[in-house]
Amino acid sequence: MTESTAPLSPRSRIAVTAGRAAAAVSRAAGRGSGSVIGGRVALKLDPELLRVLSGHLDIVLVSATNGKTTTTRLIAEALRAAGEVVSNALGANMPAGITSALAQGSRARYGVLEVDEKYLTAVAAEVNPKVVALLNLSRDQLDRAAETRMLADHWREGLKDTKAVVVANCDDPLVTWAASDSPNVVWVAAGQEWKDDAWSCPSCGGVLQRPEGGWACAECGFRRPSPTWALAGETVLDPHGTAWPIRLQLPGRANRANAATAAAVAAVFGVAPGPALERMYQVTAVAGRYDTVTWQDRELRLLLAKNPAGWLETFSLIDPPPAPVLLSVNARSADGTDTSWLWDVDYTRLAGHPIVVVGDRRLDLAVRLEVAGQNFRVFDTVEQAVRAAAPGRIEAIANYTAFQDLRRAVGN
Structure with missing residues (x-):
């Protein structure tokens, strides 16, 4: 060499x-x-x-x-x-x-x-x-x-x-x-x-x-x-x-x-x-993942979870209830267009968290959360969801392109 x-x-x-x-x-x-x-x-x-x-x-x-x-x-x-x-x-x-x-x-x-x-x-x-x-x-x-x-x-x-x-x-x-x-x-x-x-x-x-x-x-x-x-x-x-x-x-x-x-x-x-x-130890974030940003007078921590294994690990990171959680899921080509994996994620782990839902496939995610018995609301935009979220730091979890959309929205 x-x-x-x-x-x-x-x-x-x-x-x-x-x-x-x-x-x-x-x-x-x-x-x-x-x-x-x-x-x-x-x-x-x-x-x-x-x-x-x-x-x-x-x-x-x-x-x-x-x-x-x-x-x-x-x-x-x-x-x-x-x-x-x-x-x-x-x-x-x-x-x-x-x-x-x-x-x-x-x-x-x-x-x-x-x-x-x-x-x-x-x-x-x-x-x-x-x-x-x-x-x-x-x-x-x-x-x-x-x-x-x-x-x-x-x-x-x-x-x-x-x-x-x-x-x-x-x-x-x-x-x-x-x-x-x-x-x-x-x-x-x-x-x-x-x-x-x-x-x-x-x-x-x-x-x-x-x-x-x-x-x-x-x-x-x-x-x-x-x-x-x-x-x-x-x-x-x-x-x-x-x-x-x-x-x-x-x-x-x-x-x-x-x-x-x-x-x-x-x-x-x-x-x-x-x-x-x-x-x-010098690594504080990776391509925006784990960053905490202030936006709309709220503090959001940005977390990426793009498949069932990733969601399982991410759920272990979030603040305990009643910390609010924002979930966003897309199904574009970079994500994979098949969202059936949503049914493999154990969303009962979010019990006690007030949840707001956005993203291209927010209705698919809403059905899954309904079956899991979770407390959630669906919004058309990230801005609406953040304004409506319960007080406290928002744990924002998104799959791949939804994460990029979220970063652009908050200026990260």
Whole structure:
């Protein structure tokens, strides 16, 4: 590896320049960061550009259904202790967005990239990663994503001959199945709150047993491997059994699990847990998630939850009743147009919270809340909902595009 990339070919230089120009036009037109359109233009002009731009970097790929944006950010902060990092920090995680990010990293040492689950193995084949971090697999975007077992099989096939160190959550049976054929695996006991996508054995289809602290298939013997790293309350245990305190400004158990994985990844690059975790404390929000804003003379905390696993973790973060809760759900292409997942979320956990509901699919959500016996009101706009919400800090929970709508509304 070198500190800066080798000179680009004329074709690659033209592709990068054209991509940056397209991104600039997109930003000027108010259509977002421009990273996706910029990457598409660049790859159209040079289909090998992803491979070219990553050639000088030590690459980390992070993939999961939940937590990949935050974990990517934590890893990037940890590795900055050892050198310059380029990352797709805003979450554009398909090849076009990744290409745009890498085009900004000519002098970087590390590339820390979140990757959409469906594109993980294709991107890995292009960028030759040093580490692949796998966090969890659960149902998400039901109209576009493969069934979780099929996705685990796809990962397993694509990673079985990888030269990368695979850092994998051994508490998720689907992730364990995906990683278990890889030559070099570091197992992290990061926990698994949502278990409804992993009751059957991914190896034989038998029913998984879940004794305290583990899981196993009684029929074929496939079982949870012994972890090398482990989340233990407010600490992470390293391979020597040393407990390192996790101090984050990001809330909740899920983010401590993300930090444990990030510490394991950083260790592959020689960054010790102490300095790695110290740097992670500097992360206060991730692409607006967990931000607290004042708007309409009210305080709102912005929380993203885009699938049942994410909603379960998010419910554990909110202030206790009677804190008001704003819920917003869309079903645009970036969210997935199938909202049947709403029926998998346990909305009885919101008992005692006065709830206001907005979003494109507010009526779908209203039906679900009615069945769950919750106290709620439906509004056409965020402004109306916030004005009508009960006193106190509002916990605003939204899925992907609804979260972006919410950020725009409050000026975040």
